[in-house]
Amino acid sequence: MSNVQRVTKVHCLLATACISMLAGCTVGPNYHKPAVATAPAFEEPHVEASAQAQSDIAWSNWWTVFSDPVLNNLEDQAADANRDIKIAVAQVDESGAMARVAHSYQLPTIGADPSISRTREAQYRPNNGNTYGLASTYNDLLLPLTLSYEIDAWGKIRRMVQSANAMKQASDADLRFVQLSVSASVAVDYYSLRQTDAQLAIFDETVNALQQGYQIVDNQFQHGLVSELDVKQAETLLNQVRSQRDALHIQRDQLEHAIAELLGRTPEGFHIAVDTRLQAPPTIPAGVPSQLLERRPDIVASERSMASASAQIGVAKAAYFPQLSLTGFAGYESANPGAILDWQNTIASLGAGVVAPIFTGGRIRAKVDNARAAYQVSVSQYEKTVLTAYQQVEDQLAALRFLANQEHDSASAVASARDQQRISLNRYNAGLVSYLNVIYAEQTLLDNEQLEAQVSGQRLIATVVLVKALGGGWEGRPSGQVSSHLDATQTTPAISDAKAR
Structure with missing residues (x-):
């Protein structure tokens, strides 16, 4: 080997070594997930995972814990045809394509x-x-x-790849959050509709009872046994209850329309059969606050967006070199x-x-400052998302605790109102009181029965919202869960039905 060849070989080796050293340099901060202070337990008392609690809530079909086949069918239809889910799926595909674009810059063209x-x-x-x-x-x-x-001497492309990968992971979590939001909306509207069915059944029974009472009073008036005032009082209450029932029919139709939209269908020809039963909600274990950071897809999406913003600082800094x-x-x-x-x-x-940049008029520095500011925005957004999640869980735990007490109290109030209605009707038939007492007792009974149905429905709705606040199901999650760090180099069948008079 000649001297010239030796020198040339040495120069090639030195050049290769220099390129390798430069390729190992990556400017910008390495991402570390910021610590979030979490309490050891929720403020509101809740049921821990136990034999009585539904602790094995499935990740993909959490609504099955309600043991309602109609709800199961609606949820399956929504998962297949909801337009928001289809949009989110397309956005996942879009972010995946952008990640592949970023990867392509690591190879020669x-x-x-x-x-x-x-x-x-x-x-x-x-x-x-x-x-x-x-x-x-x-x-x-x-x-x-x-x-x-x-x-890629300064790691610009590697930071671009890191940012694109994190955004892809954020899109995956966004898709899961959209799926969770849609499924929760279907369940909330469905149980609102069931609550309306129960209230309509109460109104129907009340209208029938008031219609019979009105006929009796009108017959008594025709025979001169009571005054016209009693007739008008009975007629007024009957028409008032009918008007309230009509308003509930509007509400039921609108709930059906909302569910149809969530299922990707038009309202024409879409109907849900009436069912006045309001089952007792399943018990949902809240777990510990720190589990929200892994369960809630919006928190995961926010954390991944924060990781992407961190990598963009390195992309901006590489322009200095x-x-x-x-x-x-x-x-x-x-x-x-x-x-x-x-x-x-x-x-x-x-x-x-x-x-090499020599003079850019401060453009590079401005882009670095912009990337840092964007990262700080993402950090604050992440912290806000975590705090909001804690608040939402605490809100629903408090709601469920007091709704359970309220349901017990309203059931007692209905029993007392029913006794009051019976006593006032007997006293009226005995001629001891005017029909105004009967009207007052009927109105009191109707109000308390309506409240009882509302509370039972709200317990179911609050349970659905709690599941959503906890991040949906947590058993059987997909194996490829999003990493928390970005690599620097890469039911009880109790029925609360409308009460018979």
Whole structure:
């Protein structure tokens, strides 16, 4: 081996070593998930995972713990056809494609640039043998492959890949949050509709009872046994209850329409059969506050967005340093197409370039400041999302605790109101009191029965909202859960039905 060859080999090794060292340099901060203070337990008392609690709530179909086949069917339809879910799926595909785009910058770009031309040059053209050459006409056929490659000396591309991967993970979590929101909306509207069914059944029974009472009073008036005032009082209450029932019918139809929209359907031809039963809600274990950071998809999405914003600081900082690139081509060139593939007609070129910023008017610094500010925004947004999650869980735990007490108290009030109605009707029939006492007792009974149905429905709705606040199900989650850190290099069948009079 000659001295020239040794020197050339040493230079190549040194250049390779320098490129490797530069490639290992990554500017910008390495991401670390910020610590969030969590309480050891929720403020509101709740049921821990036990034999009585539904602790094995499925990740993909949490609503099955309510043991309602109609709800199960509605949820399955929504999962297949809801437009918000379809939009979120498309956004996941979009972010996945952008992540692949970022990955592609880690590889060289190779392309083909063939061309063919025919040229005639003048005899007395410049530099043609001191003007004594001849005019010429020739063909030029090029078959080259081009190459361009940016050396990731400062980690700009690696930070871009990290940012794109984190955004892809955030989109995955956003999709899960949309699915959870849609399924919770279906369940809330469904149990609101069931609550309306129970209230309508109470109104129907009340209207029937008041209609019978009105007929009795009117007959008594026709025989001169009571005054017209009693008739008008009975008629007024009857019409008032009918009006309230009509308003509930509007509410039921609107709930059906809302559910149809969530299922990706038009309201025409969509109906849910009436069912006045309001079952007791399942018991949901809240767990400990720290579990929210893993369960709630909106928290995961916010944390991944924060990781992406952190990587963007490195992308912005890399602009301070020179951009190193390799360009080259290799192929064939010939004036004779028949000899284009001859070895003597091969051509090749390889070059390296450096572009370094000297004066940018503060543009690079402004972009770095912008990236840092965006990261701080994402940190505050993450903290806000966590605090909101804690609040929502505490709200529903408090609601369920007091709704259980309220349901017991309202059931007692209904029993007392029913006794009051019976006593007042007996006293009226005995001629001891006016019909106004009966009207007052009927109105009191109706109000308390309506309240009891509302409380039973609200317990079911609050349970659904609690499941959503806890992040949906937590058993059987997909194995590829989002990492918390970004690598620096890469039911009880009790029935509360409308009470018979």
